[in-house]
Amino acid sequence: MTISHEQAAWFQQTFDQMTDNISKAVLGKRHVVRLALTCLLSEGHFLLEDFPGTGKTMLARALANTVQGSHARIQFTPDLLPSDVTGVTVYDQHKGTFEFHAGPIFHTIVLADEINRASPKTQSALLEVMEEGRVTVDGQPHSVGRPFMVIATQNPIEQAGTYRLPEAQLDRFLMKTSVGYPDHAATVELLVNARVRDRAALVKPIITAETIAQMSGLADDVYVDPAVVGYVAELAEESRRQPHVKLGLSARGCLAFIRVAKTWAAADGRDHVVPDDIKMLAEPVLCHRLLLDAEAQFSGVSVETVITRLLDTVAPPTDRVA
C-alpha cells in the first residue's frame, strides 16, 4: 500500500508545524531541525556533534518538548555507570521481592548529553535499547515503549576528556549532523532576546506520541522505485571501493538510508522518493558510518570529501526501471 496524496499533504503540514515550533527555540537552523524530526519520525536516533555552545542541547530539548510524552536528560560523565542509565533491581524489604527501578532511559525522548564523556562501558549500555527498544536487567527484558528516540550530543573527539563512540554504537544512530553557529540574523535575534534564558521552554507540546507513531507508519508506505533502491545499493558498493575507506556503508546503513529517504519525501508532501532525497541525506546518514584509514588524515581526506566524491562517481537514475 502506498501513501495517498492527501495523507502526504497532511504529513507535510504536520511536519512543517513541528518544524516551526522547534524553530522558536533553535534560530536559523531549519534544515537541522527537519533532519532531527525526520529522524524522530523514522524511529531512529539522532547524534549531534559540535563544539560547546552551538545549541545542541537546545535543539534536543526543544525536540523533546514538542512531543506530548515523557522525556529525560542524562548528562554523561566519566563516572556514570550503566545502571544509572538503564535502571537497577533492588530488594524490597516490605514485599520481600526484587523490584526493577527503571532508569532515565525509559522515556519517549531521551537526551544523552555529551555522550562521549562517558566511558565505553556506559556508552555500550545504550546498544540494546537503541536497536531493540528494550533493556535487559538481571535477565529480565523491559520494553521502553514507542515512540522512543535518543538524541545524543557529543563534543568533537579532539576535545579533552572524551571517548570515541564504538562503530557499533555509531551505526545505531540513524543520522549524525552538526548544528553549526547561527548566522548573523539569528545571532542578532538571539542577542536581542537575551532575557529569555531558556529558549527550549518556549516550545510547547503540539503533537502526541500516538500521532508520531501514525506518521511513522505513513512514512513507511512511501513508494521507492527500484531504480532509486539500486542507486542506494550502488552508493553502498562504491563506498566500499573508495580509496582511504576502511569501512563502507553496511546493510543496516542502506536500510536506514531508505527509511530516512521515505520520511524526507513524505515531509516534502510526496508519495515517492526521488534521487535528490538520497543525495540530500547522504551526508547525515553516511558521515558516521564511513570509517577512513589512517592515511586519509595525512592526505587531508575527510569523510565529507569521500561522500562528495561518492556522489560524483555514482550516477543517480534518470528513469524508472520499468
Place this chain on the structure above:
Amino acid sequence: MKDVSLRDRIIDIVLLLAVCTAALLGLAPTFTGWSFAVVGGVGLLVGTAIGVLVTVLRWPAIAGVLIAVVAFLLLGGPLCLRSEGGDAMLPLPGTIGELVDQSLYGWKDLLTTLPPVDGSGPLLVLPWLLGLVAGLLGTLLLRFKYAGLPLLAPLLLLVMVILLGVRHPQSLWVQGAVLGALALAFLAIRAQRSSGPIRGGAGRSTRLVVGAALLGVAGALAVPVATLATGGDAADGDRVVLRTYVEPPFDVGQYPSPLASFRRYVKMPKPDAVNLYDKTLFTVDGLPEHTRIRFATLDHYDGVVWGASNDAIPGATNDTYQRVSSTIDNPVDGKEVDVEVEIGEGYSGVWLPLAGALQSMDFTDGDPDAKAEAFRYNLATSTAVVPSGIHPGDRYSFSAVLPKDGVTDADLPSGAIGDAAIAAAFLDTQAVQWSKGESEPMKRVFAVAEHLKREGKYSDGVLAAEKIYHAGHHVARLSDEFVNAPIMVGNDEQYAAVMALLANKIGVPARVVMGAVVPEGGEVKGSSVQAWVELQLADGTWRTLPTSEFMDTDRPAEQPPQTEQEMSGTVVPPPAPIPPPSTSGEQTDAELNSRKAKRNAGDGGPWSLPAWAKALLVYVGGPLLLVVLLLGAVVGAKLLRRRRRLSAAKVSARFVGAWRELVDHARDLGQPIPMGAAITRREQSTAIVSPAAPQLARIADGYVFGPAAPDPNAATSFWTAVDAERRAMSSVVPRGRRLLAAVNLRSFGRR
C-alpha cells in the same frame, strides 16, 4: 579528469604530432617525392589546431568535425590540386567537386596504381585527409582521462598507411622503432601524470634507476613490437596491404592476341595493302642493336590463342595490369637505357612496344595526358597497354633496365606452373617422346626444342603451294596440323605456341612473347617481328629461348602431305568461342571519364552567366550555401533528437526526454546549466532561468519515480508544458539570440 597544465597539454600535442608524423611517413614508398609528407603534415597541424580550438572553447566534437570539413574543402585546393592549374587553387565548385571526388574514389585509384604514384598529383588529397582526420581525432581524444586513448589516432593512421602502402616498405625497422619509441614515451608521460603522487616507498634515486631500467626494456621491446605492428611480420617478407587484394578492374583479355595476326608481318609473294613486312612499325633510339623489344607477353592459353591475362603466374602478386605514374618502382639489375620511340605507319593497337624492365615513362606526342592516364603496366610480364590506342605519329620515351638474359639446359627452372600445363594436355605424348630420355626438366625442354628444330619445316603459308599450312595456333592447328602431322610446318606463331606449351607440359613455366628484334639503325619493320618463348628460372627471372632454338628455316617439300587422310585420332574439341570484350575492364576508365566529364560539364555549362553573376555565385553563393547546409544540418539533427525523445517507446522516457529538451534549450540559449551523470533534474532546474523549471522537474520526477506507471496522455501534456516554457524562455531574449540558439551546437556536447 584532472586539470592538465598548459605545459603538459603542449607536450601531449607535440608528442602526438610526432607519432602521427612517424606513421604518416610510412607512405613514402607509395608517393614520389615528399609532397605527400608536407601535405599530410599540414593536415595534421590543421586537424590538431581545430581540435585544440574546439577543446579550448568547450565545443562539442561535432563542431570540430564540421570545421574540419570546411578546412578540408577550403585548403584542399591549394595544397593538393596545384597540378591541375590556377582555378583549382580557389575553393570553387569545381575544386570542391574534385576534392570530394578524390576523397571518395581516390582510394581506389591509389590502390590500382602501381606505386610510387605521382607525388604532385590529385591523389595528394588522401594524405591531406588522413592527416586532418588523425590530427583532429588525436586532439579530441586528449579530452579523455585514459592515457593511451589518444594513440588510437596514430594507430588508425598507421593501419591506413599500411593498407594503402606497398608490400616491401623501406626503412621498416627505423620507422617502427621511432614510432614505437614515441608512442611509449607518450604513454609513459601521460600515465605518470595521471598516477598519484608517491608517498613513502622508494627514494628518488631508486625510482630514477628503476625508471631508467624500465625505459631501456621498453625501448628494447619497441623495435620488434613496433616493427611487427607496422607490418613486418609476414613470413614471406611481404606485409598485408590492400593493393594485394584489390583487383585492378582491367581485363586485358578483351584485347586480341597479337600472335593471332602474326601473318601480317610475313613476306608476301605479292604486294598486299594490309601486310606490314616492309612497313616501318616504329623507330627506336637508345636501344642497342639486336635488343628484343616486346609488344606483348602472352601468358595464358585457352585452347584457341595465347593471350595476355591478369594473375597468370601462380603465387605472384605483381602480375596484373596496373596504372602507373611517371616513375615505377621496378628494381631490376642490369643495363639502364633511355629510349625514345616514334610510332610509324605500320603499328597501331593497344600494345605499347617496350624493352626491358620499365623504370619511367613519358608520353610526348599524341594526346600524352590521356595516354598517361590510361597507361597500364604489368610488372611480371613487362608488358604495357594503352587502352586508348597507339597510333602512327605517337612519340614516347622511357627508361628501362635490360636484365641479364639467356638460358641453358643447365639452368634450374621455377616450379610455378600455371594453367598452360593443363591446356597442353594434348601434347602428353610429344612431351615424353621428344625428350630423348632426359629426366631434368630444362634438359627435356632443350631436347624438345632440338626435336622441333630438326624435324620441323618453316612456312608462312602464303605461297600458293603452301596455303594448306593455315594460320592460327588453336589446338586443332597445333595437334593434327602440326605435331601429329607427318611433317611439322609452320612459322613463329605455331612454333612458339607449341614450344611454350610443351615446356609447360614438361614442368618449366613458359610463355610466348610477341615482339621484334631491333635492327641496325633502330627502324623496326614488320620483317623484324618475331615470336619467341620465355622460360622462368628458379630465381624467378624470365629468360629468352630464342626462336632459332626451336625453329628451322628449311622449307617443306613442294608436294604437301595428305594430312586429311592421316588423322591422328585425337579428339579435338571445337574452338571455344572468343568471349565478347568485357566492359568491366573499362569500368575504372569509364568511371574516371564520366567523373571528369561531369566535372567539366559542371565547370562550363551552368556558368555561362555574366561575369559578375558568376563571381557572385562563386564567392558568395557557394560559401553561403555551404553555411546554410551546415546550419540546416544542425537544425535537422535537433529535430531528429526531439522526435526520438517524443516518440520513445517507454512512457517514462518521454518525461525524461521532455526535460532534456528543456535543458538543451536553456543551454542553447547560453544558460550555464550543470551537466553530468551525477546531476539530477532538480539540481538542473535551479540553474535554468525559468520560474516554472523547478515545478516541471518535480512533475517529471513524480511521473518517473512515482508509484503509478506514467500515462501516455500525461506525457503529452508534459511535453506541451515544456514546449510552452521553452517558448517563454525564448520570448525574453533578443531575436538574434533566439536564432543563434536554434543552430547552437552546445546541447550536443557533454550531457
